[in-house]
Amino acid sequence: MTAAKLLALITHNFRLAWAYKLNFVTRYLGMIISVLLFFFLDQLLQRGGAGQVEGGTYFTFLIIGGAFSKFLELSSHAFSANLREEMLQGTIEPLLVTATPVTLALLGPSSWMLLEGVLLVLIQLGVGTAVGADFSQANWGTAVLVLLVSLSSLISYGIFSAAFVIVFKRGDPMNWFINSVAYVFSGVFFPVELLPAWLRIISYALPFTYALRALRGALMRGETIAEVGGDLLVLGGFTAVLLPLSLFALRYAIRHLKQTGELAHY
Amino acid sequence: MTEIIKATNLSKTYQSRGKAVTAVSHINFSVNQGELFGLFGPNGAGKSTIVRMLTTLLAPTGGTATVNGFDVVRQEMQVRASIGLVTADERSFYGRLTARQNLQFYAAMQNVPRGQIPQRIGEVLALFGLSHKADAATQSLSTGQKQRLNIARALIHNPPILFLDEPTKSMDVQTSDFVKALIRDELVNQQGKTVVFISHELYEMENFCDRVIILANGTVQAVGTPAELGALLPRRALFRLVVEGNPAALAQGWQALDGVESVTEISRGATQTTFDIALADERVWFAVLAVIEGGNGRLESYHRADDESLRRIVAHFSGGELTAENAEDAEKKR
Ligand SMILES: Nc1ncnc2c1ncn2[C@@H]1O[C@H](COP(=O)(O)OP(=O)(O)OP(=O)(O)O)[C@@H](O)[C@H]1O
Ligand SMILES: [Mg+2]
Numbered sequence: 001m002t003a004a005k006l007l008a009l010i011t012h013n014f015r016l017a018w019a020y021k022l023n024f025v026t027r028y029l030g031m032i033i034s035v036l037l038f039f040f041l042d043q044l045l046q047r048g049g050a051g052q053v054e055g056g057t058y059f060t061f062l063i064i065g066g067a068f069s070k071f072l073e074l075s076s077h078a079f080s081a082n083l084r085e086e087m088l089q090g091t092i093e094p095l096l097v098t099a100t101p102v103t104l105a106l107l108g109p110s111s112w113m114l115l116e117g118v119l120l121v122l123i124q125l126g127v128g129t130a131v132g133a134d135f136s137q138a139n140w141g142t143a144v145l146v147l148l149v150s151l152s153s154l155i156s157y158g159i160f161s162a163a164f165v166i167v168f169k170r171g172d173p174m175n176w177f178i179n180s181v182a183y184v185f186s187g188v189f190f191p192v193e194l195l196p197a198w199l200r201i202i203s204y205a206l207p208f209t210y211a212l213r214a215l216r217g218a219l220m221r222g223e224t225i226a227e228v229g230g231d232l233l234v235l236g237g238f239t240a241v242l243l244p245l246s247l248f249a250l251r252y253a254i255r256h257l258k259q260t261g262e263l264a265h266y
Numbered sequence: 267m268t269e270i271i272k273a274t275n276l277s278k279t280y281q282s283r284g285k286a287v288t289a290v291s292h293i294n295f296s297v298n299q300g301e302l303f304g305l306f307g308p309n310g311a312g313k314s315t316i317v318r319m320l321t322t323l324l325a326p327t328g329g330t331a332t333v334n335g336f337d338v339v340r341q342e343m344q345v346r347a348s349i350g351l352v353t354a355d356e357r358s359f360y361g362r363l364t365a366r367q368n369l370q371f372y373a374a375m376q377n378v379p380r381g382q383i384p385q386r387i388g389e390v391l392a393l394f395g396l397s398h399k400a401d402a403a404t405q406s407l408s409t410g411q412k413q414r415l416n417i418a419r420a421l422i423h424n425p426p427i428l429f430l431d432e433p434t435k436s437m438d439v440q441t442s443d444f445v446k447a448l449i450r451d452e453l454v455n456q457q458g459k460t461v462v463f464i465s466h467e468l469y470e471m472e473n474f475c476d477r478v479i480i481l482a483n484g485t486v487q488a489v490g491t492p493a494e495l496g497a498l499l500p501r502r503a504l505f506r507l508v509v510e511g512n513p514a515a516l517a518q519g520w521q522a523l524d525g526v527e528s529v530t531e532i533s534r535g536a537t538q539t540t541f542d543i544a545l546a547d548e549r550v551w552f553a554v555l556a557v558i559e560g561g562n563g564r565l566e567s568y569h570r571a572d573d574e575s576l577r578r579i580v581a582h583f584s585g586g587e588l589t590a591e592n593a594e595d596a597e598k599k600r
Pocket of ligand 2: 313314315431
């Protein structure tokens with residue numbers, strides 16, 4: 001039953017996204033344009049005489065960072081944005097009164113956006129490869145494992161932000177955190193080693209730093225699971241703490257919702 | 267008779283910015299299977315709060331309730347599978363999607379088997395006269411059409427119980443009559459569904475509901491058929507009459523009678539005067555007539571000016587008609 005509902009949620013939200021055609025197209029276009037940006041940034045760097053970053057081209061480095069940042073953006077934003085939209089439209093209440101578990105009704109509307117995120121990332125990697133990103137050394141098995149562990153820790157940020165939206169009924173600080181702090185300190189666009197040591201402390205407090213490092217290790221240098229094991233362990237540790245905490249926050253939010261009954265009244 | 271809905275000491279106190287607001291207080295009532303049950307009361311009486319607890323959207327702060335035999339707190343999924351809810355919020359559709367696409371989604375979320383969805387959508391759209399709008403974007407529908415689609419959505423999984431929270435709010439009279447006839451004839455009489463109908467309009471319930479519960483300030487004031495509720499009342503009456511004779515003397519004579527609550531002069535012509543007389547018991551009317559005869563007056567015409575409607579019943583049970591002032595009071599209390 002839940003599988004059937006998930007499928008219904010995905011198709012339905014695909015239809016909704018497709019109904020806004022211009023938005024739909026610009027998302028894919030934007031993904032391709034960012035590949036161009038990375039490409040020319042790399043050209044600039046090469047002209048300056050700099051060649052390799054972390055054992056590969058800067059272009060490859062950026063493509064991986066860009067793809068990962070898409071996950072960052074989605075994890076912090078997808079659940080809360082879709083939930084807010086449903087609340088504004090007044091469609092969340094009819095959904096909550098169906099024979100669907102509350103958690104699925106609240107988070108399910110993001111299913112398509114998350115799936116599309118994976119698609120967009122694959123497209124970026126594909127286009128990137130076509131114009132010269134080098135994944136010839138990649139250890140794909142390690143990469144997929146790193147990605148899975150990273151996503152489970154990323155998703156907890158999304159669950160936190162959904163809980164925030166339910167309780168406070170407005171945009172959440174998680175978005176700001178991800179968009180400003182995470183981008184600069186986790187090594188999306190440049191290696192964190194460039195940061196002065198005292199700022200690098202922030203980097204090491206973020207799970208994304210480990211995720212990106214392991215991901216680049218696997219994709220650029222073909223590192224094995226054993227070689228990225230340390231990063232994986234740290235990531236697993238973040239997940240072990242963040243995921244239960246975020247689920248707890250969501251449970252609290254749902255309880256709050258049932259006490260106040262204020263979801264449609266935005 | 268099966269009690270398909272049962273509320274026992276059901277209570278709800280909201281915590282709103284540190285203040286406790288008791289919206290529903292120790293309510294007891296039950297609804298029989300196949301009944302068209304009316305929930306009536308002035309604004310803020312607690313009607314929506316009761317329905318939101320019965321539909322699992324709100325957690326009660328006291329008491330219990332069962333719907334279709336399931337506890338609204340411990341068996342919320344079973345409750346939701348048994349019910350449809352319609353609220354007055356007619357915006358609540360995905361505006362860019364068609365009526366059919368909207369219904370497809372809710373059908374799936376209500377566990378309607380895939381194979382049956384198209385047929386079921388066809389049925390509910392036809393029932394509410396919306397077949398020709400099946401492939402129109404819902405944002406292009408009129409308010410009344412959306413409200414009908416709203417009821418169609420609540421019926422998509424063919425639930426035995428339907429909750430309607432002011433469903434006719436934005437419908438014109440014809441549409442509202444059409445929808446009410448559908449509810450009465452098709453859903454209740456034909457299909458045997460149980461319907462809980464909320465309204466703060468009296469005329470909506472009088473020749474429509476089997477039984478009505480009257481709420482005020484979160485408590486039950488009375489329950490019964492509209493006729494039973496009427497019988498509970500003292501036989502108060504209001505007459506408007508036009509008389510010839512000395513107005514001052516007549517008024518004085520009437521006011522001296524036992525059971526005359528008030529005498530109001532409405533207008534005075536050259537020979538005739540119009541009065542409103544409120545009586546505690548309609549039988550006092552004969553004494554009123556005797557005063558006219560005794561004073562050498564002449565009764566030109568008269569009629570009963572009160573309406574024998576639920577309005578009086580409510581005024582009786584909720585301690586006064588809802589006037590502009592006490593409506594304002596009620597607002598302030600929130
Ligand atoms: N979410 C809420 N938080 C705090 N107080 C609330 C909330 N919802 C309703 N109330 C209060 O509870 C009381 C009952 O409200 P309710 O909406 O149940 O009344 P109602 O009978 O449906 O009125 P109406 O005819 O205006 O729809 C009111 O005093 C209202 O202000
Ligand atoms: Mg209401």
